Amino acid sequence: MRIISADSAAAILDSTFKPLSLVASVSVLVNPPYREPSFRIAEPIFREIDNSFEIIVHEAELCRSLLDKHKANVVHLDMSLGGVSVEDLSPIELMNLRSSKIGRQNILKILPRLRKIAAEIKRLYDIDVLAIGKESIPVRIAELTAGAEAVLYASQKAVSDGTPILLGLPLMCQPRVIGNSIYFHSLIAAEHDIRGYAIDDEGMLGKVKLTETLNPSARGFRAVKITPL
Amino acid sequence: MRIISADSAAAILDSTFKPLSLVASVSVLVNPPYREPSFRIAEPIFREIDNSFEIIVHEAELCRSLLDKHKANVVHLDMSLGGVSVEDLSPIELMNLRSSKIGRQNILKILPRLRKIAAEIKRLYDIDVLAIGKESIPVRIAELTAGAEAVLYASQKAVSDGTPILLGLPLMCQPRVIGNSIYFHSLIAAEHDIRGYAIDDEGMLGKVKLTETLNPSARGFRAVKITPL
């Protein structure tokens, strides 16, 4: 099975580790054995955390863009609704799903746009768009890839602004720079061989110093301080 | 403490990773420091997933069989009811335990047979049978052992059928072939030194190719594709 997924990740933090804005969205194609992305589209977003739910629409659009270039059998979105098909997800059906009230209201707002994209993907490529979220390995790989791309985007911003940036990483992962690539390895149990990565074509990693720290008030989360050299 | 436990594991999957049938049941004797089985009884079952709850009765019988050969201080079954003694578990007491309604109804169906076996074990060996399930390390070791035995049974089936089998493994574990044994190592946090294993007396592992993959739609689960050579 060839799976296309998307996610957004990494947050610029203030000095007390409070998240301010989300940095990167990516879509990835993942092939068996589902350990890393085969192809990627990435975009800097630098969007406020508060209305981050809207980002799922953008992520679905990125999946559609990746489908223009690469074949896949199914699309996985970062919405944890048990793997239902987004196209079939009516407002009534949504009410029957177990999800928090707030979550449901947010989904209702974006549902028409999401279903439109899912219908287009169905028509053009005859494949389903699933709201599978945290159960999906390809969504996790998209998250790690977004984290890696975010380090590059945030490095660019830190260099052009001339000020350090504290970048909060996705849950349970750790960056590693190898050559001109930055790898994000999952630290979740049984995900030791899962990773995302970004390629530093513009040589940003040579212009900054990366210092890793744990987030002291949110167990499982780490951050990277990016200091322009 | 010498503990005898039992579990069943590994499922034959269809090409979309949907489980079809359960492959192996085992009973194990586990001694301190509780890292791997000291003795094992294993059986191929190839039973439909749907009525898999019935399997606990068979697992209790396997424990009784192992007790015929080896002494133990207690029996651990794969039912997560907080460690209550099965012999003392009346239908009324069951109602007072926190467990899902469906779970309770399934347990009610098999309770008379389970209590009969527990009573026999009490009479013959003067030890308790506990419904401890997911809190038990020996149950986890039985699960890993069942996974290892299942690879051998499924390999036999793949060779005799002449078709590949996709075998879904227990939660968070990874197989490793060393010599004529197959080890199943736990990948759960703080279980890095826990494992089960099976011995390939009939040389099945030389007749198949094993390819590991992650289950893309169920995080934490892996599968092995078994292809006859």
Added chain:
Amino acid sequence: MRIISADSAAAILDSTFKPLSLVASVSVLVNPPYREPSFRIAEPIFREIDNSFEIIVHEAELCRSLLDKHKANVVHLDMSLGGVSVEDLSPIELMNLRSSKIGRQNILKILPRLRKIAAEIKRLYDIDVLAIGKESIPVRIAELTAGAEAVLYASQKAVSDGTPILLGLPLMCQPRVIGNSIYFHSLIAAEHDIRGYAIDDEGMLGKVKLTETLNPSARGFRAVKITPL
């Protein structure tokens, strides 16, 4: 950020792994990148498990003592109330927080004393005392440090009593003796570089044999058998 936290850990177990008494309380100062303690105060407590909730008051006192010697920006206590400030925590506010009924009643009993200590800390050092509990990395480091100190205290007791002690360790960690120190490494996912330690100034580790075992009936927990030589 410089963070002072406290916790108590390690339980003397009976032969069936049932906890009897809690062994050590510590307060630690943790600096970025929040991987191990920079300074420590430790005390043997050997207190019954049953009224262990009272220990949080003692832990807050230990934090205040450590503040007499070292500057910090905030205090983290092992109460999981979402990071609210203890000084601001009125009984009414407590009722609005999500926590179990029993938990709330226990907190109510100690709240006046806790708030008094928090007010003193605020007045003397102008910093907040947060009820952050399981979300705090410094609390986890205090727990691991308490585990390490507990091995030394329990060794002393085992030697002076002339009988072995079975010591139950904090959740998901593993001791390692290096030179005259005992390190407690976290085994929780994404905490691989977090640890606490104790220094064996009195040479207790040379007078006992430590044997590690898994707790067979409580997954994630290990114990150390301490045998006087």
